Amino acid sequence: MNKETLWREYAEAGNLCRSYEVLSRTSLAIFATFATAVVAYLLRESTQTIPNIILSLLGLIISVLTLTMMYRVREFYHVAKTRAVEIEKELHMDLYQRLDAHFRDHNITPSNKIAPMWIAALFIISFASLLGRELYLYFKAV
8 A cells, every 4th residue: 555545544643543432432321321320319319119129120231232332342452553553554654553552551541442332231230129129129029
């Protein structure tokens, strides 16, 4: 490939990486707000078992879908970044390679691709527990 084509592809890979970052953060912000509100409602305000079962099940489904979407976005990001690194090697550049090297040894905090998935997984556990509690209360009353 000629350098101009590589530069265009490199720019597109960078744009994709930024888009995936924004999508991941926006998804987390919307999801976490929804999930926190529903969990708080189920734990504090609601005393009706059937609506609680429905809300818990809905929360569980949305949490699983969100985790799946976040995983896919992470994989799309990885493909775009991997291609950017390949292009960098051809063009004798090293931006993404230096970023990878810099953050490779920072194991104290999870990456901003993994942390949202952990949050979604915690909400899956929360909604599954709440659903179990509500089903127990429902069948205990029947």
